[in-house]
Amino acid sequence: MKIHEYQAKELLASYGVPTPKGKVATTVAEAEKIATDLMCWPVVVKAQVHMGGRGKAGGVKVVKDMDGLRAAAKAILGLDIKGSIVRKILIEPGVDIRKEIYLGIIMDRASQRPVIMACAEGGVEIEELAVTHPDAIMKLGVPPTYGFRAHHLRDVAKFLNIPATAIKSFNAIMNGLVKTFYEKDCDLAEINPLVINGTGEAIACDAKITFDENALYRHPELELLRDDGEEEPLEVEAREKKLNYVKLDGKIGCIVNGAGLAMGTMDIVKHFGGEPANFLDIGGGAKAEQVADALALITSDPAVNTVFFNIFGGIVRCDLVAEGILNALQSLPNFNVPIVIRLSGTNEEKARQMLEGTKLHLAATMAEGAKKAVEISNRG
Numbered sequence: 001m002k003i004h005e006y007q008a009k010e011l012l013a014s015y016g017v018p019t020p021k022g023k024v025a026t027t028v029a030e031a032e033k034i035a036t037d038l039m040c041w042p043v044v045v046k047a048q049v050h051m052g053g054r055g056k057a058g059g060v061k062v063v064k065d066m067d068g069l070r071a072a073a074k075a076i077l078g079l080d081i082k083g084s085i086v087r088k089i090l091i092e093p094g095v096d097i098r099k100e101i102y103l104g105i106i107m108d109r110a111s112q113r114p115v116i117m118a119c120a121e122g123g124v125e126i127e128e129l130a131v132t133h134p135d136a137i138m139k140l141g142v143p144p145t146y147g148f149r150a151h152h153l154r155d156v157a158k159f160l161n162i163p164a165t166a167i168k169s170f171n172a173i174m175n176g177l178v179k180t181f182y183e184k185d186c187d188l189a190e191i192n193p194l195v196i197n198g199t200g201e202a203i204a205c206d207a208k209i210t211f212d213e214n215a216l217y218r219h220p221e222l223e224l225l226r227d228d229g230e231e232e233p234l235e236v237e238a239r240e241k242k243l244n245y246v247k248l249d250g251k252i253g254c255i256v257n258g259a260g261l262a263m264g265t266m267d268i269v270k271h272f273g274g275e276p277a278n279f280l281d282i283g284g285g286a287k288a289e290q291v292a293d294a295l296a297l298i299t300s301d302p303a304v305n306t307v308f309f310n311i312f313g314g315i316v317r318c319d320l321v322a323e324g325i326l327n328a329l330q331s332l333p334n335f336n337v338p339i340v341i342r343l344s345g346t347n348e349e350k351a352r353q354m355l356e357g358t359k360l361h362l363a364a365t366m367a368e369g370a371k372k373a374v375e376i377s378n379r380g
């Protein structure tokens with residue numbers, strides 16, 4: 001789960017990370033009020049969207065007076081940044097930037113541990129840095145059984161050449177960043193740029209945090225930070241209906257019981273030359289209501305021209321799933337997307353008899369079903 005910069009900064013500040021003290025506005029008038037209260041110029045106006053690279057897209061402006069602030073707020077509110085419309089802006093005291101540094105910690109799947117990343121040339125996106133200056137990036141794995149220690153901090157500070165005046169504030173940033181990462185189960189926590197300012201201190205000028213969705217149940221307080229307006233609308237709807245759904249770009253809507261089988265289904269659809277429109281695991285139960293929700297959700301994606309049910313009756317009985325599908329179709333009288341269905345396992349014969357004579361295309365195996373779905377999809 002992603003959050004906004006201002007939320008990430010508030011969270012980091014609660015862990016002792018120095019950040020500019022700003023506030024969020026949704027209108028030009030609110031922005032003026034915040035700038036008036038700050039009583040300092042320059043002020044920075046920053047678009048709050050979940051997309052990176054706001055600076056380049058015109059979403060970050062440093063202004064010197066109230067006229068400049070008004071113009072910047074007006075220009076940024078409503079701006080389209082890579083498909084996200086700006087509804088909130090962060091108004092902060094400007095920082096006198098002398099040096100921009102990158103500092104981040106990510107969960108690295110390859111090495112199965114948190115990895116601290118640092119680069120003395122921050123500001124631009126880390127992906128860009130990795131291409132242009134791969135040698136300039138320090139990567140420091142933290143073994144889970146050993147944990148983050150003071151020597152890690154010293155190594156990073158040394159690598160970044162942190163000036164003596166900034167050591168105290170840099171330590172506060174690094175300790176706070178790492179503590180946030182561990183305590184809140186983050187996938188990523190990064191500060192870019194971490195700035196050395198005019199008085200030689202370190203301060204977090206930008207912050208990006210994403211949380212591990214699978215650990216969110218341990219942090220009910222973080223759920224409040226979610227901004228549905230920034231997420232894929234179909235995924236928001238799926239979450240409300242407790243469906244495990246990820247939108248993709250293809251035309252074949254997949255409805256599968258079990259996450260592993262759902263992954264395998266996407267693979268086999270691709271194998272036969274089709275493109276899955278989604279990942280969807282409806283779980284072991286597959287009751288009529290869930291099936292109806294899944295069908296409605298998947299086909300509200302206008303790109304979907306075929307639905308492929310891939311059901312393995314291990315614990316769930318195939319006849320119950322068939323009943324669920326029939327009931328679901330009865331509750332969706334205008335449903336006209338072709339459906340291919342493969343049901344195998346417990347009571348598959350009974351299920352097949354129930355679906356015989358309907359418009360559904362029955363398949364005996366996963367491969368046959370996938371082939372058929374691709375064929376129908378490519379025709380339409």
Ligand code: GDP
Nearest residue numbers: 044052053054055056060094095123192193206
């Ligand atoms: P991003 O482009 O979405 O990563 O947004 P950032 O918050 O990182 O801002 C982009 C760039 O704007 C930074 O790298 C800085 O160069 C500049 N910037 C951001 N805040 C300030 C500030 O307070 N003062 C000055 N002078 N520049 C800033």
Ligand code: MN
Nearest residue numbers: 123192193206
């Ligand atoms: Mn940034």
